Amino acid sequence: MIPKPLARALSIPSSRSPIAAATATHEGPDPSHGGLTTHRGAREDCSGPDCGPVEDDAPTGEKYPCGLGVFCDTCGTTFEGDFIVTDTMTKSERLEVVRRHVRAKEGWQCDHTGDFCPGCCTESPANDLLKAADDLEDLRTAALGTSWRVAREQDTHPEGDGSYSVIGIEPTDGDADIVVFQDPDISEEDAAYIAAMGPDIAQHLVQLMRHEAVWFELPEAASDLEAKDNNLLAMARLINNRPR
Structure with a gap:
């Protein structure tokens, strides 16, 4: 029997085989069927299709x-x-x-x-704005009511459920029987959008565009154009060139 201190000092060889070093792999196309398969080694060292060193995409000025x-x-x-x-x-x-x-x-x-x-682009910015403002004001004046809402109709059929469905747009003031626009196939979203852009909104846009036109006529306007928000001018040109 080996004394305990000596046993601790002895190196007992293991009967197990050494653990093999891990081999790098990567996924790449299989030459035979085109699907992915496992390739041995690093991708940048692989000679398989779609493998190899990554090309340098740095711009060259070409x-x-x-x-x-x-x-x-x-x-x-x-x-x-x-x-x-x-x-x-x-x-x-x-x-x-x-x-x-x-x-x-x-x-x-x-x-x-x-x-x-x-x-x-046949007009100056100021003229574009004034032209659109005049046009929009004429449309607003001819429109029914001062503001709009979604018009709904109740199902009163004896076998119906009494629910309401959208039928168009109606003014919020004036004769309750007047409908600005009616279409049984109009969606809730379209009707709500049209109602939101009613005559009252148009009147505010008219005032904004006329005020903007005055700014464009100022001497300092030319030097401040780059820094200015020109959404109103773009809107004016859309109104002036809309399909008739």
């Missing part, structure tokens, strides 16, 4: 032809063409390439207020 386009913010007219760009250009820089072309060659107005084809 020039190449690219199809670019710009559309009119009012009527949707689109201009498209091929232009020389580089892979270092941002999206905004590429847009400016085609905007520069249509400004110089096609008669477009492209600036901080938007992009407008020759047929939609």
Whole structure:
């Protein structure tokens, strides 16, 4: 029997085999059936299809032809063409390439207020705003009531459930029997949207556009255009160029 202190000092060999080192694997296409299979080794060292070193996608400044386009913010007219760009250009820089072309060659107005084809930029900003304000005021004056709501009709059929369904738009004031717009197939969402954009909203827009037109006539307006929010001008041009 081996004394305990000696037994602790002896190295007893193990009968188990050493644990094999883990081998790197990755998923890649199988050449025989095209599905994924396990490849041995690292992906960057693999010679299989769609494997190997990852290509460097860093931009180089190389020039190449690219199809670019710009559309009119009012009527949707689109201009498209091929232009020389580089892979270092941002999206905004590429847009400016085609905007520069249509400004110089096609008669477009492209600036901080938007992009407008020759047929939609015939007026100055102030005139566009005043024209839209006058048009919208005429429409508001001719409209029924001062504000609108969704019109609903109750199911009074003997076998009905007494529920209400949307039938159109009606004024909130005046004759209760008058319906501004009626369509049994109109959706709740469409009716609610139309009612929300009633004559009272139009009157406020008229006032805002006339006030904005005064600003555009000021001497300092030209130097402040870049920093100005021009949503009202874009809205005015949409009104002026809407389908009739």
